[in-house]
Amino acid sequence: xxxxxxxxxxxxxxxxxxxxxxxxxxxxxxxxxxxxxxxxxxxxxxxxxxxxxxxxxxxxxxxxxxxxxxxxxxxxxxxxxxxxxxxxxxxxxxxxxxxxxxxxxxxxxxxxxxxxxxxxxxxxxxxxxxxxxxxxxxxxxxxxxxxxxxxxxxxxxxxxxxxxxxxxxxxxxxxxxxxxxxxxxxxxxxxxxxxxxxxxxxxxxxxxxxxxxxxxxxxxxxxxxxxxxxxxxxxx
Numbered sequence: 001x002x003x004x005x006x007x008x009x010x011x012x013x014x015x016x017x018x019x020x021x022x023x024x025x026x027x028x029x030x031x032x033x034x035x036x037x038x039x040x041x042x043x044x045x046x047x048x049x050x051x052x053x054x055x056x057x058x059x060x061x062x063x064x065x066x067x068x069x070x071x072x073x074x075x076x077x078x079x080x081x082x083x084x085x086x087x088x089x090x091x092x093x094x095x096x097x098x099x100x101x102x103x104x105x106x107x108x109x110x111x112x113x114x115x116x117x118x119x120x121x122x123x124x125x126x127x128x129x130x131x132x133x134x135x136x137x138x139x140x141x142x143x144x145x146x147x148x149x150x151x152x153x154x155x156x157x158x159x160x161x162x163x164x165x166x167x168x169x170x171x172x173x174x175x176x177x178x179x180x181x182x183x184x185x186x187x188x189x190x191x192x193x194x195x196x197x198x199x200x201x202x203x204x205x206x207x208x209x210x211x212x213x214x215x216x217x218x219x220x221x222x223x224x225x226x227x228x229x230x231x232x233x234x235x236x
Contacts, residue, residue, distance in 0.1 A: 006043050007117065026062035044070055048167075059195060068167055088102075093209045112189070116139070140188065146189060152166065172187055175217070
């Protein structure tokens with residue numbers, strides 16, 4: 001099974017401020033903007049924008065945004081960061097409330113990750129194991145700015161005694177638009193759907209478990225902007 005291990009965010013914090021302002025949900029920023037060039041692919045271990053409730057019990061009262069590590073390191077890991085090798089970029093919606101790595105975060109630490117596309121990889125004609133796969137950008141209609149359901153955690157690895165915050169995306173079965181490329185897809189939400197996901201008393205996983213219907217996404221070949229690393233080949 002293949003989960004999402006690359007996505008893009010081409011918008012700005014100003015666009016997020018406007019979207020949340022229109023929804024009448026306060027959004028503040030806990031750090032300075034990233035220096036990452038707009039649209040540069042975000043990959044595992046990169047820092048990316050996470051939006052989370054200031055008070056998890058009342059998400060519409062206000063959110064904070066900040067850049068943290070994509071690839072969750074659980075709170076129980078006490079060794080160096082590099083020693084945590086279990087792939088925790090995605091939390092599967094089917095086991096959010098039972099998987100030991102994710103269940104506590106699901107119950108108390110939900111977030112949203114803004115994005116404008118995610119990347120899927122398919123096998124081109126004549127593809128052989130070990131060769132790069134064909135890269136595709138998966139987008140959608142208006143609004144182009146959407147959100148992935150996410151979980152976040154704080155850990156204290158041996159080499160980061162002050163703590164490390166990290167997150168995982170929530171993924172579910174791919175719908176018919178993405179299924180020919182990979183069998184998993186991130187849980188893409190509108191802002192209203194995202195605010196419902198953040199509500200700890202809301203429907204939770206049940207609201208993000210269904211695959212996207214046919215026609216929800218547009219899939220286009222995306223030019224390869226860099227040689228794929230061995231790590232990325234392992235992930236896809």
